[in-house]
Amino acid sequence: MTAQAQPISHxxxxxxxxxxxxxxxxxxxxxEMNAMxxxxxxxTSWKFWVVAAFLGLVVLICLFGAWGYMIMEGLGxxxxxxxxxxxxxxxxxxxxxxxxxxxxxxxxxxxVFKAEFRRPFTRAAELMTTFGLVQAGMSIFMHMGRVWLSYxxxxxxxxxQLWTNFHSxxxxxxxxxxxxxxxxxxxxxxxxxxxxxxxxxxSTGWRKALYRILALGFRGTEGEWTHLRHALGIFAFAILPVxxxxxxxxxxxxxxxxxxxxxxxIFGPYFVIGALHSGIAAVAMVLIVVRATMKNxxxxxxxxxxxxLGKLMLIVSMAWAYFFFNDYMVQWYGGDKxxxxxxxxxxAGPLGWMWFGMLICNVAIPWLTLWNKKVRTTPGLLFTIxxxxxVGMWFERxxxxxxxxxxxxxxxxxxxxxxGIEVPLGIGTLAFFILLYMIASKLVPLVPVWEVQExxxxxxxxxxxxxxxxxxxxxx
Amino acid sequence: xxxNTIKIxxxxxxxxxxxxxxxxxVIDTDLCTGCQACVAACAMENNIPFVGxxxxxxxxSMHWLRVxxxxxxxYPEVRTTDFQPVLCQQCGAAPCEPVCPVFAxxxxxxxxxxxxxxxxxxxxxxxxxxxxxQVRVFNWRDxxxxxxxxxxxNPDVTVRRRGIMxxxxxxxxxxxxxxxxxxxxxxEVADGEVIPACAQVCPADAIVFGRLDDPESxxxxxxxxxxxxxLLEELGTQPRVTYLKGA
Numbered sequence: 001m002t003a004q005a006q007p008i009s010h011x012x013x014x015x016x017x018x019x020x021x022x023x024x025x026x027x028x029x030x031x032e033m034n035a036m037x038x039x040x041x042x043x044t045s046w047k048f049w050v051v052a053a054f055l056g057l058v059v060l061i062c063l064f065g066a067w068g069y070m071i072m073e074g075l076g077x078x079x080x081x082x083x084x085x086x087x088x089x090x091x092x093x094x095x096x097x098x099x100x101x102x103x104x105x106x107x108x109x110x111x112v113f114k115a116e117f118r119r120p121f122t123r124a125a126e127l128m129t130t131f132g133l134v135q136a137g138m139s140i141f142m143h144m145g146r147v148w149l150s151y152x153x154x155x156x157x158x159x160x161q162l163w164t165n166f167h168s169x170x171x172x173x174x175x176x177x178x179x180x181x182x183x184x185x186x187x188x189x190x191x192x193x194x195x196x197x198x199x200x201x202x203s204t205g206w207r208k209a210l211y212r213i214l215a216l217g218f219r220g221t222e223g224e225w226t227h228l229r230h231a232l233g234i235f236a237f238a239i240l241p242v243x244x245x246x247x248x249x250x251x252x253x254x255x256x257x258x259x260x261x262x263x264x265x266i267f268g269p270y271f272v273i274g275a276l277h278s279g280i281a282a283v284a285m286v287l288i289v290v291r292a293t294m295k296n297x298x299x300x301x302x303x304x305x306x307x308x309l310g311k312l313m314l315i316v317s318m319a320w321a322y323f324f325f326n327d328y329m330v331q332w333y334g335g336d337k338x339x340x341x342x343x344x345x346x347x348a349g350p351l352g353w354m355w356f357g358m359l360i361c362n363v364a365i366p367w368l369t370l371w372n373k374k375v376r377t378t379p380g381l382l383f384t385i386x387x388x389x390x391v392g393m394w395f396e397r398x399x400x401x402x403x404x405x406x407x408x409x410x411x412x413x414x415x416x417x418x419x420g421i422e423v424p425l426g427i428g429t430l431a432f433f434i435l436l437y438m439i440a441s442k443l444v445p446l447v448p449v450w451e452v453q454e455x456x457x458x459x460x461x462x463x464x465x466x467x468x469x470x471x472x473x474x475x476x
Numbered sequence: 477x478x479x480n481t482i483k484i485x486x487x488x489x490x491x492x493x494x495x496x497x498x499x500x501x502v503i504d505t506d507l508c509t510g511c512q513a514c515v516a517a518c519a520m521e522n523n524i525p526f527v528g529x530x531x532x533x534x535x536x537s538m539h540w541l542r543v544x545x546x547x548x549x550x551y552p553e554v555r556t557t558d559f560q561p562v563l564c565q566q567c568g569a570a571p572c573e574p575v576c577p578v579f580a581x582x583x584x585x586x587x588x589x590x591x592x593x594x595x596x597x598x599x600x601x602x603x604x605x606x607x608x609x610q611v612r613v614f615n616w617r618d619x620x621x622x623x624x625x626x627x628x629x630n631p632d633v634t635v636r637r638r639g640i641m642x643x644x645x646x647x648x649x650x651x652x653x654x655x656x657x658x659x660x661x662x663x664e665v666a667d668g669e670v671i672p673a674c675a676q677v678c679p680a681d682a683i684v685f686g687r688l689d690d691p692e693s694x695x696x697x698x699x700x701x702x703x704x705x706x707l708l709e710e711l712g713t714q715p716r717v718t719y720l721k722g723a
Binding site for chain 1: 531535536542545562575576578579596597598599600602604605608609610613615616617618638639640641708711
């Protein structure tokens with residue numbers, strides 16, 4: 001009898017899911033929510049300081065110490081050689097730009113498509129963009145032979161009438177990364193203004209002084225909100241092509257070069273999708289850590305968000321597999337003898353395990369696990385899968401840069417690459433990323449409160465007969 | 477030189493389609509004995525540092541000119557091929573030039589050869605990756621020049637520091653010297669007047685250098701030989717070095 005009483009659409013589910021599982025349908029009063037975010041920012045346990053001090057030490061030694069030593073000694077202390085003129089520095093550059101991609105993707109694309117689940121974690125993702133780009137920039141500067149002259153890449157008027165070469169992909173890269181860094185910082189700052197104003201009104205001392213300057217006098221009048229929404233609408237659309245162009249241009253560094261394995265026309269979209277693959281996994285990892293370590297975050301970040309991110313990871317993994325196969329297929333079918341030698345070297349060379357590891361981490365593991373909702377909503381499992389995807393994507397870049405450089409058209413020069421000081425420097429950039437993120441989590445509200453509140457206002461539950469229905473009104 | 481039909485945009489180099497180039501070289505691999513005298517002479521002439529065993533074994537030797545040798549087949553049925561001295565091919569359409577972000581790798585309009593501006597190089601090493609011949613070398617460190625090696629530095633050639641790229645210049649200091657001499661005497665540079673260090677010391681006379689735009693010069697005549705091949709000709713880089721191989 002009870003089975004008959006159930007609506008047909010829900011017949012396959014054993015029970016009615018509680019609509020209040022969703023953040024948007026589980027509203028809290030504004031004052032309480034603001035207080036929760038402020039508490040998450042203020043409540044700092046001794047563990048935070050221990051971890052921060054440790055990371056600071058790692059940054060000091062592995063990043064700035066090792067870098068200074070390398071500047072003094074020359075790049076000989078790194079593992080780069082002929083023919084692998086580019087090594088882990090460039091691997092890390094591409095990797096960090098990839099990480100920085102997902103921030104904008106998650107935030108801007110989901111905003112444009114009005115995907116409601118984005119609301120509580122857009123800021124966490126945007127912070128990743130900015131800090132990831134910092135690491136990418138540092139990695140690319142490390143790799144330069146004479147980093148103290150890197151300002152020569154700026155096209156500035158000078159007495160000697162020297163100009164930069166706009167035909168060089170590295171110049172495009174330099175301009176694209178700078179554009180992206182500026183644009184993503186502005187895009188991070190705009191939706192931060194109302195939250196900074198909220199923090200200003202609820203803090204004292206140096207924090208109040210800081211937030212007063214950063215909030216730009218935002219009071220929350222109707223006119224200010226209209227302007228902010230307008231600006232965000234423009235920015236969210238404008239930053240998407242910038243995001244796609246940046247990683248495409250990074251891929252052109254390789255694709256336009258006369259080298260077997262690099263000279264591939266599909267590298268642009270292949271790199272963009274690869275960036276999203278590692279980046280979305282990294283967003284999920286950061287959210288899991290934030291949720292586990294910061295106060296009140298279990299309210300804002302919920303299994304529904306991990307569920308949505310897990311689905312995105314699975315789809316992107318499929319897209320990556322498609323582009324990988326396409327790239328491989330065309331290169332293999334081409335039958336160029338150098339490309340053949342290179343493909344053989346990828347799979348059966350001394351680092352063949354890396355090639356197979358890449359495929360296992362990037363394709364096999366997501367495909368075999370992420371279809372399952374239980375896996376997607378279990379933070380520990382999702383974290384592990386995200387970590388493996390990032391390892392796999394790092395392998396992919398390692399295969400493209402130093403391993404592919406090992407094989408060229410002059411067999412006399414073939415020689416393997418063994419990393420040197422790149423290893424501590426890479427660890428240093430990772431530590432610096434985490435440290436910057438930790439500091440930021442104590443300085444800015446990590447959850448965009450106003451966006452969550454706006455979403456909760458728009459959502460409501462209505463009764464149609466016996467059925468409870470979610471309705472969303474369009475605020476804008 | 478073989479006629480080339482590949483169209484290359486002008487910005488890649490000052491090179492125009494069908495132009496022979498000014499200076500060129502012919503290397504007869506049938507004459508080469510692999511004695512490495514050219515490698516040593518080049519290092520002396522161009523202030524090339526000695527990197528030591530460890531770095532050299534790891535692919536960081538700085539030689540602008542290397543003598544390649546290959547084995548074919550499996551032991552004991554091994555056939556060694558000719559020695560192949562490889563130096564910068566001074567491409568007419570050089571792949572290293574467009575990729576440099578600061579114009580450190582440039583084409584000289586006067587000499588029609590590819591030059592590296594040491595002072596301008598910031599060390600991105602993109603040029604070396606894009607060089608299909610792998611003839612560009614990077615200063616990985618400031619290597620020491622212990623006594624008395626510091627006294628043999630050639631004053632006509634810049635001493636390079638760490639972090640920059642360098643490569644064969646066709647001994648441009650010798651070209652300039654000969655051109656200045658000829659100009660002072662109001663004549664053209666005669667064939668055989670400019671001899672780079674590698675050609676000068678070659679005991680087998682396997683390396684010949686001269687004007688390619690003079691059809692009567694020895695190098696032009698040899699380059700037209702039926703035995704002439706160019707390295708990786710299919711890439712359309714328009715190399716100015718021709719190898720003579722097989723009778």
